[in-house]
Amino acid sequence: MSNNGQTPKESLNLMGWTCPAPLRNYPTVVLGHGSGGKMTHDLIEHLFAPILQNELLDQFGDSTQFALSQPGRIAMSTDSFVINPLFFPGGNIGELAINGTVNDIAMSGAQPRFLSAGFILEEGLPMEDLGRIVTSFGEAAQAAGVQIIAADTKVVNKGHGDGLYINTTGIGVVPEGVNIAADRAQPGDVIIVSGTMADHGIAIMSVREGLTFESVIKSDSAPLNGMVQAILGVTPNVHCLRDATRGGLAAVLNELASASQVGMQFDETAVPVDPAVHSACEMLGLDPFYVANEGKLVAVVPPEHADAVLAAIRQSPYGANAAIIGQVVNDHPGMVVARTRIGAQRIVDLPAGELLPRIC
Amino acid sequence: MKYLDEYRDGDVTRKLLDQIAATVTRPWALMEVCGGQTHSILKSGLDTLLPKEITLIHGPGCPVCVTPLELIDKAVRIASFPNVIFTSYGDMLRVPGSQQDLFSVKAAGGDVRIVYSPLDAVKLAQENPDKEVVFFAIGFETTAPANAMSVFQAKRLGLTNYSILVSHVTVPPILSALLEAEDVLVDGFLAPGHVNAVMGYWEYEDLIKSYPVPMVVTGFEPVDLARGILMLVRQLEEGRTEVENAYERAVTCEGNVPAQKLMSEVFKMADHKWRGIGMVPMSGYRLREPYAAYDAEARFPEVATIATDESPLCISGDVLKGIKKPIQCPAFGKECTPQTPLGATMVSSEGACAAYYRYGRFQVAQGQATTQQKVKHEQ
Known part of the structure; x- marks a missing residue:
């Protein structure tokens, strides 16, 4: 289960970014970079534009005009990224801001096409950090096959932001014949997860809390649109897809059970969890089913397609450790029940609030 | 996970459950003392697999739960002071005081931080000499050695900006109190293995002389718990009253002697209020005189007047x-x-x-x- 079962990424050239000449007088972001004047222009022209440029963004108008040629419903999603720390094992906020919105759109079955980006910079952010993050942002967009077609930058006073916030909004087109929704789970459906649970949350927590483990636990941040296309290649009749971000597997299954008014059952031992992540969860007193992921989805599919969908996920990037973990049932509608290791059953409820390490 | 999966093994657990079923002939009420044991029992569903004759009663061994409302109000007040960095174990932050919890203090601008060890709080005090760093020292004998060590270290380092808000409780007095109460019907105790890892179980030998109730020192995984229950049921069925150890890999009779020495160097026994139970004589710790300067209640005399009654609705x-x-x-x-x-x-x-x-x-x-x-x- 090395590298979280993911296909190795193209090596992101994070260290290679060098500050362009017009920006070199400023080792950090200052308020003037948000003034709308020459400094703003320099920042956009020399830092953002070379990385994000494309025909549509190059219009440089107050709005970007474009047409969607494919038929079908438009899927749209927005997400704001406020993660601390900005850099973490396995990624950074830039890459996360692309993958997060790409995945939200992809879960409707749509192929994500265009994203907007809003960067809120805190005065004092090292220019080099910004450069590395925007580079990674651009590379992640390219890897996911999306274009950034509208962008904005603001600078806030020192102490009014956590270094950098990013908002991304994206759109994509849902192909005809695809109808994926939270209320479509039906008794008999099979529940599949696309890989190991809890990698991202534990990676972040280990950096934030200064915890070190024998092996570095990496975030699973990854675009899942390719995987979703592979699933839809097996059958368009997929009932539910969710990326298991905040609240983890437990939150997703509870939301689906509630929306569809069905019961969900899964086998604890069938859920893949990386051994190092499992150890970290044990030490911190956390349940891996409640911890966030950033590159894993939960699929609910009719039983006749389950094996083929599983095979498709396993062959797609980031899906090597996918597994069937349970099924949708008529019993206990709205409730998620796990079969425990010792063969008993227990309810898996929504997480109460922030995950808190237990005292002992 | 090595050394853990073995103790969660379904086959081994089921074999022990079969032995329990073959042993039990009449109803028994067993109390698992520690909150961690309760958590594990319900998370694994072990309770649902026990024979119907056995009732498990969840005991008072959850340190967060038994911290009195009054001390939470004191914590909230101290954490609200502008020059204070208030540190705590994570799950204490959500506990509501009579007005608010520590999360709300943080939201209102208070500097409230989660730490994993009180020694991290000592480090914070070293790094922030112009701030008062306070650690919320809650827990049973399990956390007491580390909390004692933090005060011991702070004194050795000559720190004057570190203190602890003490809400320490101990197991034997509360078991005595439970056994003295008329309305408690416990046939046997699954003793809290983590507490016993520190304290051993020599204290309980005296306890069972006064109150003839069998005890089995028990761990926290399904196999440990099933084995503890089996040993306890055997004692009950055979009419024995003994202290037995089902957690040999972590617990010895004498316990962790250096830890016990450190605790008695720093702490002395004192009366203590338990949330929902009330005052239990000599059931908690206070700092001894040489360490009195590290007592947050003395450091912040403003909290001395805080006296809060518990909610009347809650059972x-x-x-x-x-x-x-x-x-x-x-x-x-x-x-x-x-x-x-x-x-x-x-x-x-x-x-x-x-x-x-x-x-x-x-x-x-x-x-x-x-x-x-x-x-x-x-x-």
Whole structure:
């Protein structure tokens, strides 16, 4: 289960970014970079534009005009990224801001096409950090096959932001014949997860809390649109897809059970969890089913397609450790029940609030 | 995970359960003392696999739960002072005081931080000499050595900006108090293995002379718990009253002697108020005189006047004593949930009510009669 079962990424050239000449007088972001004047222009022209440029963004108008040629419903999603720390094992906020919105759109079955980006910079952010993050942002967009077609930058006073916030909004087109929704789970459906649970949350927590483990636990941040296309290649009749971000597997299954008014059952031992992540969860007193992921989805599919969908996920990037973990049932509608290791059953409820390490 | 999966093995657990079923001939009420044991029992569903004769009663051993409201109000007040960095174990932050919890203090601008060890708080005090760093020292004998060590270290380092808000409780006095109460019906105790790892179990030999109730030192994984239950049931069926150890890999009779020495160097026994139970004589720790300067209540005399009564609605006292089940509370799952806890036992993930809410509602929803839903005096 090395590298979280993911296909190795193209090596992101994070260290290679060098500050362009017009920006070199400023080792950090200052308020003037948000003034709308020459400094703003320099920042956009020399830092953002070379990385994000494309025909549509190059219009440089107050709005970007474009047409969607494919038929079908438009899927749209927005997400704001406020993660601390900005850099973490396995990624950074830039890459996360692309993958997060790409995945939200992809879960409707749509192929994500265009994203907007809003960067809120805190005065004092090292220019080099910004450069590395925007580079990674651009590379992640390219890897996911999306274009950034509208962008904005603001600078806030020192102490009014956590270094950098990013908002991304994206759109994509849902192909005809695809109808994926939270209320479509039906008794008999099979529940599949696309890989190991809890990698991202534990990676972040280990950096934030200064915890070190024998092996570095990496975030699973990854675009899942390719995987979703592979699933839809097996059958368009997929009932539910969710990326298991905040609240983890437990939150997703509870939301689906509630929306569809069905019961969900899964086998604890069938859920893949990386051994190092499992150890970290044990030490911190956390349940891996409640911890966030950033590159894993939960699929609910009719039983006749389950094996083929599983095979498709396993062959797609980031899906090597996918597994069937349970099924949708008529019993206990709205409730998620796990079969425990010792063969008993227990309810898996929504997480109460922030995950808190237990005292002992 | 090595050294853990072995003790969660389904086959081994089922074999032990079969032996329990083959041994038991009549109803027994067993109390698992520690909140961590309650958590594990309900998370694994072990209670649902026990023979119907056995009732498990969730004991008072959840440190977060038994911290009195008054001390939480004091913590909230201290954390609100502008020059204070208030540090705590994570799950204490959500515990509501009479007005607010520590999370709300943080939201209002207070510097409240989660630490994993009180030694991290000492480090913070070294790094922030112009701030007062306070650690919320809660827990049973399990956390007491580390908390004592933090004060010991602070004194050795000559720190004048570190103090602890002490809410330490100890197991033997509360077991005595439970056994003295008329309304408690416990046939045997699964003793709290982590406490015993520090304290050993020599203290309990005296206890069973006064109160003839068998005890088995028990661990926290399903195999450990099933084995502890089996040993306890054997004692009961055979009419023996002994202290036995089912957690040999962690616990010896004498316990961790250096830790015990450090604790008695720094702490002395004192009367202590338990949430939901009230004052129990000589059941807690205070700092000894040479360390009195590290007592946050002395450092912040403003909190001395804070005196808070517990909520009258909540039956957490009865739940902690084992005379009521969480689901016998009319507020359970309605006014009182893990999101909106009324009382101690719903607050922590180790609390009997929260554990019950999280893992037990399914059985209620299914209408399954389980051992959990029966109380001995109803049988």
